[in-house]
Amino acid sequence: MTVTATDSATLTPRPYQSYTYAYPHKTAYRPLSPAPRLADLWAGESRQSLSLYLHIPFCEVRCGFCNLFTRIGAPDGLPGRYLDAVRRQAAAVREALGDAETPRFVNAAFGGGTPTFLEATELDRLCDIAESEMGVDLRAVPLSVEASPSTATADRLAVLAERGATRLSLGVQSFVEEEARAAVRPQHRSDVEAALARIREAAVPVLNIDLIYGIDGQTAASWRYSLDAALAWRPEEIYLYPLYIRPLTGLGRRVDPAAADREWDEQRLRRYREGRDHLLSQGYEQVSMRMFRRADAPPQGPDDYACQTDGMIGLGCGARSYTSRLHYSFDYAVSMGEIRGIIDDYTATADFSRALHGRWVDADEARRRHLLQSLLQAEGMPVAEYRLRFGSDPYADFPAELDTLAARGWLDGDRAGQLRLSAEGLAHSDAIGPEFFSPDVRAAMAAYETK
Numbered sequence: 394m395t396v397t398a399t400d401s402a403t404l405t406p407r408p409y410q411s412y413t414y415a416y417p418h419k420t421a422y423r424p425l426s427p428a429p430r431l432a433d434l435w436a437g438e439s440r441q442s443l444s445l446y447l448h449i450p451f452c453e454v455r456c457g458f459c460n461l462f463t464r465i466g467a468p469d470g471l472p473g474r475y476l477d478a479v480r481r482q483a484a485a486v487r488e489a490l491g492d493a494e495t496p497r498f499v500n501a502a503f504g505g506g507t508p509t510f511l512e513a514t515e516l517d518r519l520c521d522i523a524e525s526e527m528g529v530d531l532r533a534v535p536l537s538v539e540a541s542p543s544t545a546t547a548d549r550l551a552v553l554a555e556r557g558a559t560r561l562s563l564g565v566q567s568f569v570e571e572e573a574r575a576a577v578r579p580q581h582r583s584d585v586e587a588a589l590a591r592i593r594e595a596a597v598p599v600l601n602i603d604l605i606y607g608i609d610g611q612t613a614a615s616w617r618y619s620l621d622a623a624l625a626w627r628p629e630e631i632y633l634y635p636l637y638i639r640p641l642t643g644l645g646r647r648v649d650p651a652a653a654d655r656e657w658d659e660q661r662l663r664r665y666r667e668g669r670d671h672l673l674s675q676g677y678e679q680v681s682m683r684m685f686r687r688a689d690a691p692p693q694g695p696d697d698y699a700c701q702t703d704g705m706i707g708l709g710c711g712a713r714s715y716t717s718r719l720h721y722s723f724d725y726a727v728s729m730g731e732i733r734g735i736i737d738d739y740t741a742t743a744d745f746s747r748a749l750h751g752r753w754v755d756a757d758e759a760r761r762r763h764l765l766q767s768l769l770q771a772e773g774m775p776v777a778e779y780r781l782r783f784g785s786d787p788y789a790d791f792p793a794e795l796d797t798l799a800a801r802g803w804l805d806g807d808r809a810g811q812l813r814l815s816a817e818g819l820a821h822s823d824a825i826g827p828e829f830f831s832p833d834v835r836a837a838m839a840a841y842e843t844k
């Protein structure tokens with residue numbers, strides 16, 4: 394994987410290098426030896442504002458752009474066995490947390506893959522596991538669920554709404570059928586519209602629509618067409634994703650992922666600016682490079698809470714968990730055969746009492762993580778908060794990196810009070826993220842071999 398790339402002619406970093414949604418990236422995780430006991434890892438941790446994430450690694454299709462940890466379909470009985478394993482894992486985690494302090498969850502999310510690949514009764518079971526094993530009151534916290542159009546059926550949506558889902562995120566990618574085909578995401582516009590109608594019917598408070606720009610054949614006009622088709626539903630949130638072509642994906646096998654050229658970069662930057670400006674003109678606020686929220690939408694969703702919480706409990710074989718010192722998960726892969734093997738190992742696991750793969754987060758990594766998670770949000774980072782948490786100054790901790798951002802015109806505002814990206818800085822979030830990765834994390838990511 395290329396972690397940083399600079400155009401040698403201009404010394405301007407390439408804009409699309411790495412989506413820093415979590416730091417350290419999963420490709421920097423390694424087998425933990427010895428594997429620590431969860432009870433020891435969680436011993437000194439606060440349980441006062443935990444996040445719960447449940448990962449469902451099944452999809453109906455494998456989209457050409459997708460490198461998420463998920464398999465196509467599930468043979469008879471696999472979803473049931475998977476949920477059995479999630480229940481065992483949940484029980485092990487709950488035991489590791491102990492009885493001294495009741496864990497308090499502040500949000501929950503079902504992600505994937507496609508959680509709505511599960512049938513209505515299976516989704517009910519998933520909610521039961523969250524409630525009875527982990528003690529989360531799903532109706533009392535924000536609960537976000539990802540769905541694809543064909544799996545967002547009325548019966549599944551009804552279960553989710555009844556169990557307390559507050560946000561339904563639908564992957565649409567494009568309302569133009571030829572573009573969906575070009576992204577190897579076969580779907581009909583009419584099915585997408587019908588799914589959106591069902592979600593509105595189910596009255597989940599927040600609808601999010603994911604769109605992708607940079608697809609082969611997409612133009613300014615066709616991009617505007619997709620944006621307007623999304624806006625017609627007045628979704629509370631819209632995510633605009635730049636297309637990435639990654640190794641071992643359907644598109645990656647056709648096009649060399651390393652061959653992303655300047656022209657494509659420029660095209661994606663143009664689509665980004667068009668999309669951003671259009672959404673801003675239609676009453677949306679920008680939350681981050683990818684996320685836009687309708688200004689009058691109810692303030693809920695994982696991004697309102699997730700920013701600086703250390704405690705994350707991930708259940709399922711593609712989920713990450715975070716304590717303040719260790720980020721951990723199971724093994725990760727992109728190719729179908731490897732993914733199937735990892736899921737089969739997971740469903741056969743009886744003992745979930747230890748963390749197997751992960752990365753220790755020391756004080757230096759914690760500073761980097763804090764800075765990245767705040768700086769890449771449109772509102773930026775309160776400098777006082779950083780000082781209070783770490784007892785040091787971000788300008789002293791990252792002098793070269795922050796000077797470089799300033800020299801490029803990528804910082805804005807009152808630098809002493811709030812460290813914030815300028816509009817151009819935000820547009821280059823995927824170039825800025827990697828500049829704050831530690832040398833160790835860079836080396837681990839570079840050495841990681843996609844399998």
Ligand SMILES: C[S@@+](CC[C@H](N)C(=O)[O-])C[C@H]1O[C@@H](n2cnc3c(N)ncnc32)[C@H](O)[C@@H]1O
Binds near residue numbers: 458637
């Ligand atoms: C878990 S999926 C969403 C739910 C559901 N599985 C679906 O596809 O409809 C996460 C989202 O990440 C975005 N995404 C994933 N891989 C991407 C890539 N290589 N380039 C751009 N966007 C990507 C897509 O917009 C996708 O909807």
Ligand code: SF4
Binds near residue numbers: 453459460505506
């Ligand atoms: S984009 Fe969504 S539906 Fe497509 S393979 Fe990835 S997780 Fe599955």
